[in-house]
């Protein structure tokens with residue numbers, strides 16, 4: 001058992017990352033990302049929770065990078081099962097509903113929509129307005145699919161990832177940061 005005393009325990013979300021804050025009889029602030037991706041911030045007894053939160057904020061990029069590395073390793077280890085025909089058909093049917101819904105909300109329309117397996121991207125939007133959606137999204141939630149559709153439709157207006165582009169995405173998908181993070185772009 002840990003001989004150091006556990007004084008309190010707080011769970012907070014910082015910049016879309018869930019962090020567990022603990023206080024122990026240690027000398028310096030520490031941050032740790034466990035093999036399951038869980039983030040633990042430990043602070044000395046004399047430090048306040050606010051100080052620990054600030055420390056986590058200052059190191060948020062490191063936390064994200066470390067989490068990403070862990071996730072990457074985990075996915076490299078287990079090869080994915082190929083999607084079944086039923087899963088592919090279910091996904092296409094879902095896309096057939098969500099896509100026009102997003103188009104109508106944004107009043108932006110693709111010339112053509114294609115679903116295909118892609119290696120490096122979740123979606124793409126050509127200069128002539130053809131949008132491709134990665135079939136791999138069949139493994140993800142509806143909100144992920146919706147985010148990718150909104151992202152690609154927004155490219156019909158902004159052909160870049162400028163602030164204006166993200167503003168447009170945020171108008172139709174306010175939670176885009178969290179969803180994008182869960183997709184590990």
Ligand SMILES: [Zn+2]
Pocket residue numbers: 151155160161
């Ligand atoms: Zn993009």
